[in-house]
Amino acid sequence: MQSQEVGTTTVVGNHTLTPAEEAAGAPPRPPFLDEAGNPVDPQSVQIFLLAPTGQQRAFSWPLPQEGDAGSVVRQELGRFYVAWTPAPAEDGLWRWFLAAGMATGSQQADQDVFYVQRPVVLSA
Secondary structure, three states, X not given: OEEEEOOOOEEEEOOOOOXXXXXXXXXXXXXXXXXXXXXXXXXXXEEEEEOOOOOXXXXXXXXXXXXXXXXXXXXXXXXXXXXXXOOOOOOEEEEEEEEEEOOOOOEEEEEEEEEEXXXXXXXX
């Protein structure tokens, strides 16, 4: 599970991992695939972030939907992500869900968690 301080941007989705994410132990996530196993862009992608407070935020691709907190970013064929910076009062365990509607009528999904902690302040 990734862990970071409040105010740090977290990237969630099935994007290609950065070296820092790999070093932190984030699992690699495959791109969306067609029936032949080739990367493909779904018809629609949604990423949901669930804050420790219970507040849910939705992000959509190719266009944001009414009430969405923003757009999903297409990194490359079959790979999508959202970059999110939790507010100071949102420390704790976050959950994210990635879902896609495919042209074949099937769906593909992924999910994980990350932990946001407040900075430690030492007093003298």
